[in-house]
Amino acid sequence: MLQELSIQDFAIISKLSLSFQTGMTVLTGETGAGKSIIIDAMSLLTGSRGGVDYIRAGANKAILEGQFDFPENKEPLLEVLEELGIECEEGVILIQRDLTSAGKNICRVNGRLVNLAGLRSIGEHLVDIHGQHEHQELMDEDKHLGLLDEFGGKKLAELKEHYALAYQKYTEKLNLYKKRRKSEKEFAQRVDMLxxxxxxxxxxxxxxxxxxxxxEEVKLLSNYQSILTALAASYEALSSEEDSTLSRIHSAMDNMEKIEEYSDSFAQISETLTNSYYILQDVASELSQQLDFQEFDEERLNEVEERLDTIYQLKRKYGEDIDTILDYYEEISEELAQMSTSTGTLEELELEAKQLRKNAWAKGLLLREERIAQAKLLEKEILKELKELYMEKAQFEVRFTENEKLRLSPEGIEQVEFYITSNPGEPLKPLVKVASGGEMSRIMLALKTIFTRSKGKTSIVFDEVDTGVSGRVAQAIADKIYQIAQSSQVLCITHLPQVAAKSDAHYFIEKEVKNGRTETNVRILDSEERVQEIARMLSGEKITELALEHARELLE
Incomplete structure (x- = not known):
């Protein structure tokens, strides 16, 4: 559930903080007041893409923050958080997303940086935003199979996973067979080269x-004489028997020790000379050891230069450095291993591909059988929901296409399309061709009601899903959204007074000009303000006494 939402310098919102409760919350206001901006902010917080266009003019960045608690079915979300290394205390998730004018997106979850894909994987378990784009999803028959699978239970998901694995194995073997068939000579040449x-x-x-x-070793060996000369000269300067640097410093140290008790300054000088003497004594000892270690090994120099030459030759062929060469080695070793395990004849590869295809087809038939069973359940559920939305005469079917060519695809062995008729006696036709805007809204709302019961989302956002309806249908949609809010937190942007009157909390969104700039403000309405707003939604700018009376009736 979304508990808190904070927005700063986002579009025409300067600064805004909202608190949300359980149940049904509506957001209303004039067109263009900024209702959809709030939904955009929630969408960005849960992983949708955003750019610099969202940043308020004159600001360096937009900052979005949201506080969520866990959904009832929290195990899938906990798995995602664990994979991303995110710790959660007291079941609270804090998400912050910054959009900078430089084009950077900075996403944090409970203080930990995540990429956009990680944020999206978390957001999928927190918020379900339902808007006009989902109507477009219904209008695309290629999406209908995915909607059926979303309705399907755990058994269908497992069968789909088994099929996908079998299909992958088959396509990999088939592609290898095709590659071998295209040119066995090229295949052999590739094996030889690898x-x-x-x-x-x-x-x-x-x-x-x-x-x-x-x-580094070549550098030392190649400069042996220069190094030896420098070491010897340095040692001689420090430790020669006649007038060495160390003996001079020792003499100065002895003289200062005699007078150090007379002044703090003398004591400091004496201490510095003493420290310097012992440091230089250690240096002289280290120089002596280095001189003893120095040994010119021409054979070793040749070995190292030959080794470096070998490395340079490999770099010219395989990469700019050893790390790149070894990465390439791992890549071609894996490819060679795959090719080496498939060194059978072309006929053997073809037979293996046929066997894997047979196995994938068998898995596809099991998946199809479960999909048909789930489709029957979905049809019953859809019709039940549509009846409550005043489409009691509607007929709805999930139709499976016959796959005469026995063609496998990544999704299965069939295609699915929704068919509907809302008029008795009329034949069922593809949903994408016959459904009106109002019917599409009700069908999508029916699907959402069904999916909500099975998925248990923590927050559901309806963004103007009541487009194209009025009267008793509008009341039915209001009742349906309220029904969903009994098991999930619902946030709803609406233009329908029937929906607004049904809510547990009502926010009003308005624009105003401050210091020459337009800003969006949001405030929660009290009882009398709700009457005024619903009356405005009923009658427009001029609020009549009749509209006020109607508004009170709706609220009652």
């Missing part, structure tokens, strides 16, 4: 980071 490349890289026994170490 075998050579894998062998060449394996023989080199590359180690990540070794190139830098070898280059």
């Amino acid at each position: 075998t050579f490349q894998v062998s060449e890289i394996e023989e080199a026994e590359l180690v990540r980071g070794e190139e830098e170490q070898l280059e």
Whole structure:
């Protein structure tokens, strides 16, 4: 459930904070007041795409924040949060999204940065926004199968997963067969080339980071004489038997120790000389050890240069550095392994593909059988809901196309299309061709009612789903939305007074000009203000006493 929503510098909203409760909340106001902007903000908070156009003119960024609690069926959401490494305390999810003028999107969930895909995977379990785009989904027959699958239960989902795996195995084998059939010569050449490349890289026994170490070693060996001379000269300057730097500093240290008790400054100088003496003594010792270690190994220099030459040769062929070469090695090794396990004859590959196709088809038949069973249930549920929405004479069917060519597809072995008629005696026709706007609204609302019972979303947003209806149908839609609100939090943008009167809470959205700029404001209406707003929705700008009386009747 959405508890709090905060919006800053978003479109024509300067700053806005809203609190929401359970039940049914409506948002009303004049056209263009900014109702849809609030829905846009919720949509962005749950993972939809957004750009700089949303940022209020003159602002550097827009900031959206939402506080949600967990849905009843919280296990799927917890799995997503765990995968993203997000911790939740007290069952609360805090989402913040910043849109910057530089085009960056910064998304945080409980303080942790997530990408847009991660935010979307969380948002799918929190909010279901139902607007005009879903009418378009109903108007596309290719989407009907997905709607049926959404209605289907756990068994259908499992069968669909089994089919998808079988179909994937079949298509992979089929593609390999086609590739082999197209050119066995090319296939053999590819195997030979990959075998050579894998062998060449394996023989080199590359180690990540070794190139830098070898280059450092070459630098030392190539400059042996210069290094030896510098080390010897440095050691001589510090530790020569005659007049060395160390002996001079030691003398100064002894002299200062004699007078350090007379002044803090003398004591500080004495301490500094003492520290310097022992530090330089350690340096002289380290120089002596380095001189002992120095040894010119021409054979080792040749070995390192040959090794580096091998690495450079491989870089010219396979990548700009050792990491890239090894990544490429892993890639071609996997490809070669797949090709090597399929080195059978073309006839054997064809037989394997046929067997996998047979298996996929069998899985597809099981999936089809379950879909048909679920379709019958969906038909009954849809008709029941439509009856309550004054389409009691309607007939609704989920029709499966006959697949005469036995064609497999990623979704199954059939296509599905919704058919309907709202007039008795008329034949059923495709929904996309015969449904009016008002009928489409009611059908979509019926589907949403059914899906809500099975999916248990925490918040449902209806964005002007009552378009194209009036009278008793409008009242039926209001009743249906209120019914949904008994099991889920519902936020509803509406132009219908019947819907507004049915709500548990009523927000009014209006525009006003402050300091020469347009801003959107939102306020919750009290009892008398609700009467005034519903009367305005009934009669327009001029509110009559009759409209006020009608508004009170609706609220009662």
